[in-house]
Amino acid sequence: MADVKLLGLWYSFFSHRVEWALKIKRVKYELIEEDLQNKSPLLLQSNPIHKKIPVLIHNGKSICESMIILEYIDETFEGPSILPKDPYDRALARFWAKFLDDKVGAVVSTFIHKGEEQEKGKEEACEMLKVLDNELKEKKFFVGDKFGFADIAANLVGYWLGIFQEASGVELVTSEKYPNFCAWRDEYINCSQVKEYLPPRNDELLAFFQGCARAHAAASASTKK
Known part of the structure; x- marks a missing residue:
């Protein structure tokens, strides 16, 4: 073994x-x-x-x-494929996974930093959400009709982004601004292939990120003194 x-x-x-x-x-x-x-x-x-x-x-x-x-x-390892078998679909999955991965810093900056750095992150994150709102219109998965590589990469925006938003009090995503993205996110969270593998959104998880937000806010305030 x-x-x-x-x-x-x-x-x-x-x-x-x-x-x-x-x-x-x-x-x-x-x-x-x-x-x-x-x-x-x-x-x-x-x-x-x-x-x-x-x-x-x-x-x-x-x-x-x-x-x-x-x-x-x-x-x-043997088992269900994560990347699509078709070369074009596989390239698409890698493209969207990289796109999402490249935006991690912007999303995190939006919720843990203050001032100019936060505004810069928020601007980039909003641009990402506009792209996703257009791409995910009436779509359940990023590529084809099967959950896979890009959808796993999307766990930041599909799941953790909501936790960051609640923990920090910073409102980034609303259904008015990004209706298609929010419809996809709701479908994503309730998808059996997601529920089965992600941690429960419980008090412990939320409290941890609330602590992170407070710590970064305190650190930012101390550097301005």
Whole structure:
């Protein structure tokens, strides 16, 4: 049996992308929770360049970066395909996954920073939402009629964005501004393939991100003194 370990965090959407793929493939794995304030020797050894989670360790070999790990899992383990089989659809899935991944910084900045940095992030995030609102009109999945690679990459906007918004009190998404995106998001959250693999939106998850928002606000205020 393959020895599979995942260095990650319970609240990380990057980690949950990888867990999602492993569960779809029905791969047994060990989740090793990391402390980013005190990174383990295993993490530093497994990802010496970026020193970040997630890291998949398969039979002693390390693979880094969530979307690269997803492709590795899809190619390595038996089970339902995550990337489409058709070359064109596969290219589309990779395009949308990269588009979403490139906007992570903007989304995070909108909710954890203040002032100019927040406004810059918000502007970029709103541009992303306009694109998605146009792309997702009357669509359930990003590519074709099957849940897959790009939809897993979309967990930030489909699930965590709502948590960030509630935790920070910053209103970014409304059905008036982005009706198609909101319709897709509601469908996404209630999709059985999503509900089965994402963590429950409970008090613990919300409280964690509320704490993050307060900590960043306090840090920002202290630097202005």
